[in-house]
Amino acid sequence: MIRLERVTKIYSDGTEAVREVSLEVERGELCVLLGPSGCGKTTTMKIINRLICATSGKIYIDGMENTSINENELRRNIGYAIQDIGLFPHMTVGENIGTVPALKGWPKARRRKRAKELLELLRMNPVDFIDKYPRELSGGQRQRVGVARALGGDPPILLMDEPFGAIDPITRVDLQNEFLKIQQELQKTIIFVTHDIYEAIKMGDKIALMKEGRIVQYAPPADLLYRPRDEFVAGFVGADRGLKGLQLIRTKEVMWRSPPTTKPDEEVMAARERMEREGIDWLAVVDDEGRFTGWVLSSHLEEGRKVKDIMSTSAITATRNAVLSEALSLMLTSGPNVLAIVDRSNRLEGVLTLQAIQNALREAAQKEESQ
Amino acid sequence: MRHQVILVSLLTLLIGATIWITSLGKVGIYSTFTYADLVWSAWAHFKMVFIAVIIATAIGVPLGILVTRPGLEKLALPVIAGASVGQTIPSLAVIAIMAPLLGFGLRSAIVALVIYGLLPILRNSYTSIKTIDPAVIEAAKGMGLTRAQIACKIELPLARPVIMAGIRISTVITVGTAELAVLVGGGGLGKITLTGVFAREALIILQGAAPTAAMAIALGFLLERVERWTTPRGLKGA
Amino acid sequence: MLEAYQFVSRHPEMLAKWAVDHLWISLVAIGIGAVLGITLGVFITAKGREPMAEVVLYFAEIMMTVPSLAFFGLLMLLLSHIGLSAIGFLPAVITLILYGQLPILRNTCTAIRQVDPALIEAGRGMGMSQRQLLFKIKLPLALPVIMAGLRNAMVLIIGITAIAALIGAGGLGVPIFRGLRNARMDLIIIGGVSVSILALLVDGLMAMLERWITPRGLRG
Numbered sequence: 001m002i003r004l005e006r007v008t009k010i011y012s013d014g015t016e017a018v019r020e021v022s023l024e025v026e027r028g029e030l031c032v033l034l035g036p037s038g039c040g041k042t043t044t045m046k047i048i049n050r051l052i053c054a055t056s057g058k059i060y061i062d063g064m065e066n067t068s069i070n071e072n073e074l075r076r077n078i079g080y081a082i083q084d085i086g087l088f089p090h091m092t093v094g095e096n097i098g099t100v101p102a103l104k105g106w107p108k109a110r111r112r113k114r115a116k117e118l119l120e121l122l123r124m125n126p127v128d129f130i131d132k133y134p135r136e137l138s139g140g141q142r143q144r145v146g147v148a149r150a151l152g153g154d155p156p157i158l159l160m161d162e163p164f165g166a167i168d169p170i171t172r173v174d175l176q177n178e179f180l181k182i183q184q185e186l187q188k189t190i191i192f193v194t195h196d197i198y199e200a201i202k203m204g205d206k207i208a209l210m211k212e213g214r215i216v217q218y219a220p221p222a223d224l225l226y227r228p229r230d231e232f233v234a235g236f237v238g239a240d241r242g243l244k245g246l247q248l249i250r251t252k253e254v255m256w257r258s259p260p261t262t263k264p265d266e267e268v269m270a271a272r273e274r275m276e277r278e279g280i281d282w283l284a285v286v287d288d289e290g291r292f293t294g295w296v297l298s299s300h301l302e303e304g305r306k307v308k309d310i311m312s313t314s315a316i317t318a319t320r321n322a323v324l325s326e327a328l329s330l331m332l333t334s335g336p337n338v339l340a341i342v343d344r345s346n347r348l349e350g351v352l353t354l355q356a357i358q359n360a361l362r363e364a365a366q367k368e369e370s371q
Numbered sequence: 372m373r374h375q376v377i378l379v380s381l382l383t384l385l386i387g388a389t390i391w392i393t394s395l396g397k398v399g400i401y402s403t404f405t406y407a408d409l410v411w412s413a414w415a416h417f418k419m420v421f422i423a424v425i426i427a428t429a430i431g432v433p434l435g436i437l438v439t440r441p442g443l444e445k446l447a448l449p450v451i452a453g454a455s456v457g458q459t460i461p462s463l464a465v466i467a468i469m470a471p472l473l474g475f476g477l478r479s480a481i482v483a484l485v486i487y488g489l490l491p492i493l494r495n496s497y498t499s500i501k502t503i504d505p506a507v508i509e510a511a512k513g514m515g516l517t518r519a520q521i522a523c524k525i526e527l528p529l530a531r532p533v534i535m536a537g538i539r540i541s542t543v544i545t546v547g548t549a550e551l552a553v554l555v556g557g558g559g560l561g562k563i564t565l566t567g568v569f570a571r572e573a574l575i576i577l578q579g580a581a582p583t584a585a586m587a588i589a590l591g592f593l594l595e596r597v598e599r600w601t602t603p604r605g606l607k608g609a
Numbered sequence: 610m611l612e613a614y615q616f617v618s619r620h621p622e623m624l625a626k627w628a629v630d631h632l633w634i635s636l637v638a639i640g641i642g643a644v645l646g647i648t649l650g651v652f653i654t655a656k657g658r659e660p661m662a663e664v665v666l667y668f669a670e671i672m673m674t675v676p677s678l679a680f681f682g683l684l685m686l687l688l689s690h691i692g693l694s695a696i697g698f699l700p701a702v703i704t705l706i707l708y709g710q711l712p713i714l715r716n717t718c719t720a721i722r723q724v725d726p727a728l729i730e731a732g733r734g735m736g737m738s739q740r741q742l743l744f745k746i747k748l749p750l751a752l753p754v755i756m757a758g759l760r761n762a763m764v765l766i767i768g769i770t771a772i773a774a775l776i777g778a779g780g781l782g783v784p785i786f787r788g789l790r791n792a793r794m795d796l797i798i799i800g801g802v803s804v805s806i807l808a809l810l811v812d813g814l815m816a817m818l819e820r821w822i823t824p825r826g827l828r829g
Contacts, residue, residue: 051734075736086731090749090824100735133826149735159734374667381671459812461768464801467785471794547676551772554789564678568775571696573686580679587674 001027001189002048002157007057009043009213017043019213020057025206027156028187032204034194036236040213041193045159048191049078061157076100079150079188083162085142087134093119093145094130100153118148121182140171147179151186158190164199173326176202181321197237201225201247202323209233222248226364243325245364246357251327252320254360255341255350261286262296264308272301282338284351285311292317292340292348317342320349324360327352378592385585392578401570403578404563413582416559419477419552420545420590423484427545428538431489435496436530451494458490462548470555480549480557487548488541495537499530532602539594546587550579560586612795613802623784628803631780634698634773635766635811638705642766643759646710650717650755651743662718669711677769680704681776701770701778708769709762716758720751753823760815767808771800781807 002025009018018040025031033041046052048059050071059066066074079100087096095102097118098111106114116126122144134142143164150158164172164179176199183190194200200207201221208218217229225241225248228234237244262271262283271283281298285307294313301310316334318327320341331339337354395403404412438447457465465487469479503526511521553561563579617624653662675683684704689695724747732746774782781804788796820828 049734051730072736072738075734077736080731080734082727082731082734084725084727084731086725086727088728088731088746088750088826090826092826099732099737103736103741135826152735373664377664377667377671456809459764459808460805461771461808463768463771463782463785464805464808467789467797468801470789470792470797543674547674547678550676550678554786561678564682565775567682568678571685573682573689573695576679576682577686580676580682584675584679587676588671591674 001025001029001062002031002191003060004044004048005058005060007044007047007054007059009040009047009052010055016213018047018054021210021213021215023208023215023218025189025191027189029205030183030190030192030203032192032194032200032207033210034197034200034204034207034236035210037195039210041195041210042161044210045161045191045193049075049080049159051075072103076103076153077155077157079153079155079158081146081150081158081160081163083165085146085166087142087145087149089134092131092133093137096134096145097149097152099149100155104153114152114154115148118151119145121151122148123178124148139167140175143167143171143175147175151188156189158188159193160190161193162195163192165194172199177319177321179203198244198247198325201244209236242361242364246324246328246360249324249360250320251318251322251324251339251341251350251352254324254356255320255352256356257350259284259348259351261348262307263287264293264306264311266307268301268305268307268310271296271307272298275301282336284338284340284348286348290347292342292346295336295338297336314340316340317346318352319343324357328357331357378588382585382588385581385588388577389581389585392574392581395574398572398574401572401575403575404566408563409578409582412558412560412562412579413586416546416549416561416583417586419480419484419549419557419559420542420586423481423488423545423549424538424542426481426485427488427492427541430485431492431537431541432496432534435493435534436500439497439500447497451497454490454493457486462487463551463554466548466551466555475556477557479555480552480559483555484545484548484552488545491540491544492534492537495540496530496534499533499537500526502533503529528603529606532598532606535594535598535601539591539598542594543587543591546583546590550583610798613798616795617799624799624803627779627781627783627800628807630778631767631770631782631804631807634701634705634778634780635763635770638702638766638770639709639759639763641702642706642709642713642762645706646713646758646762647717647755649710650714651721651748653714654718654721666715666718669714672707673711677704677708677772678775680708681773685776696777698778700776701773704773705766705769709766712758712761712765713755714758716754716761717751720754720758721747723754724750749824750827753819753827756815756819756822760812760819763815764808764812767804767811771804 004021004023007018007021008016010016021044023031033044035041043052047054048066050066088099094112094115097115101111101114112130115130119126119129124141124144129141134145137145143166147163150160164175167175180203192203204221206218206220207224208215209224210216211232217224217233224233225237225245228237260274260278260280260283262274262285264285264287275281275283275298283296284292285294285296287293294311296307296311300312314334316330317340318330327339331337331352331354339352340348341350341352343349389409392398392403393406393409397403434450437443438450466480466483469483473479473482507525507529508521511525516524549557549559550561550564552559553565560579560583564576564583565579567573567575567577567579649665652658653665681700681704684700685695688700693699728746728750729742732742737745770778770780771782771785774780774786781800783800784796785800788794788800
């Protein structure tokens, strides 16, 4: 889908920003350009939509050389999201999202419909937001609109330059997860620039690690972590590879499906028996519809007669698509060494235990040693 | 550098034109003004501008700073708004109205020029103090400087360049406005220009206009030098 | 004061004529000046023309230091040399147009330069042509500041139009000069007060226009 052949950019002052970069990204793949600042990752990305013109080398998009297409035509078919977001302050959210459709000459009604679809896709209520102005939005909402705008003309390719850079860590994790979900559905071909290794490992199908204008290693995240090509790569991914490996695993892969549960009206005696039988010191409490409401812990068992008298209610949960590192930090705030995994309507899908995370960590460590 | 080239050539052109016209002696049926007339008018013009700007500074700077002081901030808006209304009113109107109010003479001219030149000085003095980073003042307080020390050692040095810029802008405006002072009996280079206008003789207009323009440009340039010179080194940009 | 009132009640048509003339000259000057200044401002702000912008702005700034009375003189000389009327409407309007250029040019340049580069980059990245960038992004965002420049220019022009009566252009300067020459205080007051009211009124109106023209997303 996107192919770079020995692309080089030398600025007029002699700086070599990009040197002989070759790269191939398959259709539907998310390729992360990762590296320290000044490594040429943003320049490489901007060469693709010709915001910067290459000194030498060729770029093919869908087999066509990118210089053979009118540059504005080219850019209208490549979605573009930047760190500063760059929402046009004089246009409403709807008009912002409709920018590329307008440039493509879509009629107004169709543009508005498209804006509504995209707002919904990014889980923003179209009725509330479509006529708002950027300054009326929070940082996270702006970033969402930025992504929606990049998707406006339904381009097959997206270029994203630190698209979640300007928001707080918690909102960022949410947006990353949602974006991955959207990507599963849309299957765009994406070039994603970041300097954050955690984000790269989480988002990328493949990562191109860059240094001083060159690609040092281009590989799937696991290879980068466990089979670094040289000292620089090993140093960049860092010593805590095991922990970073937690970014690669999702809770659904290691959670306890159909875990032992109890109901608020159950007798404490029955709950105690189940714990002993399973050899655990907790039970998840669910209501009649299967919605998670809290925990019963063995340390509370002595008092009371019904589960609801002794249970501790809890609202801390994660979804099945959360990566283990996020789940771990949630678990540490929730108290018990277990975390409820729920679906959108808060129905319990499984339980993640500290034990399961430890096992995953151990496996990752073995992988590392085996090389 | 480019600026200075433009400036010097302009000044040369204007002064050259003045000397040329004066040396003609006669234009059509009219005699041109003599060198003595010219020097005397220029001096009168300068004196008028100088007195007006000094008075405007003496009023504008303390007043502008005073309304930034705690307790007096309520006065800031009416004072600044009042001065800005003063400047919205056309200069000719301000000067002309002095005739029925104060009669003809130098005094009327100077009062009018002071009113008209006050706003830039007042506004710049006010904003110069207002735009000082509060963290700087807080740091000074934290280090135990008294309020008088803060005013003298922190606020005034930081505000000085902006205040100086206000005085410069005011001076340049006043040189131009003073051309009209002759209408209420103030004298100055306006006398020559106006004679030319009434005679419909362009060269005589120029004989008064060119030295006025030269004076405005030269004073503007000079005061800009002073401004740069009084700017604390740490605040100087490129 | 009383004489002034009596004069106006006896000759309202004269005051009306002066005021209308005044407004007409000012409006023609600001209209042409706006088109000229904004076009030139946009032109010199384009990439690669920074040295030109610097020189043009500096010239405009120097032009402002030339007293308006002097300006009229210089222009009379020039116009009579090329065989055009050196008195009346034409030299007045030309002077006023030139005089209004600095605020318009300066504000147009600053306004366009102030547009956040991230917005330009976003627009370019989405495939806007230079023209579309100018008309869809830069100009709408620059509009409030450009309007403020027009407002400054308009107040300036109204003031100088009063002086233009000296070269026979008409307007509210006429009673002022007539009064000054004949020591008719009533005429001075009529002219001075009316031109002041006119200036304040137009200033207020343009302030409202400025607010109204600001895109809704930019209003504080």
